[in-house]
Structure formats: C-alpha cells, structure tokens
Amino acid sequence: MKASLLILGIMITNSAYSQENTAISKEIIALEKTALERWNHGDLKGYLELYAEDIVYFDPMIDKRMDGLKKLTEYYKQFEGKINITEYEMIDPRVQAVDNMAVLTFNLNSVEGNQVYRWNCTEVYMKNSENKWKIIQTHWSFVKPDLN
C-alpha cells in the first residue's frame, strides 16, 4: 500500500512537472521562432525587444563576450537590412526549465543565397519583474567551423 502510494505520488509529481515544462517549452520556442523569423527578414527588433538589459552574448564574429543590451544594439546596426534568410530549419529545440528561468538549445540551418549556415544555439530566458520571459544569455556558434 505504501509502495503504491509512493508510486502514485511520483507519477503525479512527474506529470505536473512535465505539463508545466511543456507549457514553458512551447512558450519559449514560440518566442524564439518569432524573433528568428523577423531576423531572417532583416528585422532585428524581434530579438532586440526580447533581450534583457543585462544580456550577455557570444557569436563567432566577436573577440570577447559582449555585455548589455546597449552594446548589443549598437553591434546589431551593421546587420540592419542586410539579412535575407530564405529558408531555415530549427532542429530539435529543447527547453530545460524551472519556474522563472529556462535554457533553450537547438541546431539551426539557415539558407542565404547558395550558402547553408549551420549553427549551434543556446538561449537562456529569465522572467522579468513583469512576469515576461526575456533572453539574458545568447550563444551562437558555427557547427564544426574548421571543416567549413
């Protein structure tokens, strides 16, 4: 009897955990896809509006981690109107989450002209004081850059 109650308890706990995580996963992935699709058409504000003030950022073009929305906004200006991704595939997005923080990871193939760019991506989201998810950390890197 005790064992079956324990098992029931674990099942309920796991189920609640899964459902909550599924809801957070769906929300986070939807936010990311919306920002990414805007980016693909040269609209940088999808991401800029999703970034927290204290975002930290890596990509393969910068020397060192970039800190803060102000610097990142300045850095992004060079890409304004210069992006035209015609196809993309977000591969196997996965969200690991607690109530107020979540990490989204995925691979991304982006097609621009005749080139396919293959990316690794890690986004960390945190809920802000208005209960809205904001990105506090972004890490973009190329898949196997030495072999490109």
Add this chain to the structure above:
Amino acid sequence: MKASLLILGIMITNSAYSQENTAISKEIIALEKTALERWNHGDLKGYLELYAEDIVYFDPMIDKRMDGLKKLTEYYKQFEGKINITEYEMIDPRVQAVDNMAVLTFNLNSVEGNQVYRWNCTEVYMKNSENKWKIIQTHWSFVKPDLN
C-alpha cells in the same frame, strides 16, 4: 516618508538579491574552476561528475547537440590522458542566477604546447533533488574561428 520607505525597501531588496547572487556566483565559479583544472591535467571526471544525467552539450567538433551524460561520457573517452593544458585564464566569469538555476559565462584562454586556444563558454547549472548544483547545458565555441 512614503518615498523614503519605498527607497529603503528597494535598497534592502537589491541588497538581498546581490548577496544571494554573490554567494551563488562564488559557488558556481569555484565548481567550474575545480572541474576545469582537473580537465587541464587530463582528468575528465571533474566535469563528468558535475554533469547532470540530462545534460545537453555543444562543442566545435561535433555535428549536432549531444544529449545525455551517457553519450557525453562515451565521447569524452577519446580525450582521456591526451590533455595537457599548462596555463589557463578564465576571463571575466559572470553568473546570472535564480535560486535553483544559474548561467555562468566566460572567455577562456588555454595554453597547450605552443598553441593558445581561445574559447567562449556558457554553462547552465541547476540544483538537483539533493540540492547540489549540476551542469545541465554546456556550450564551448572558438573565438573567431574563421580568423584562427
């Protein structure tokens, strides 16, 4: 009077937040350094013991995100006894945290033989059921790989 109480409230809140984050930051950075120093001398278990079962992982040598400690343990076998980092510099480590989840980011210079390897790193830590910090996401990438 109300305004000064409000300001006091904000100061106390910020102070508590900062102290808590400072404590978490110190703990996370210490865990990372210990694992990294073991890795630098060819001991892979520092990281393997710190990884959660459901870790997700990126580095510049793999085709796609790697999921789970079992696969990562298998993958790491090739590095066993083959690493000899004689100097390293963890540059500007920063931790953004809530109670049970934290993201650590830093740049890393590792010296092996005559070569300096320059890395970007993002580690996401989560507290497990035993209240111990475990890494649930790792992302290593080269700084400006096309320029190496």
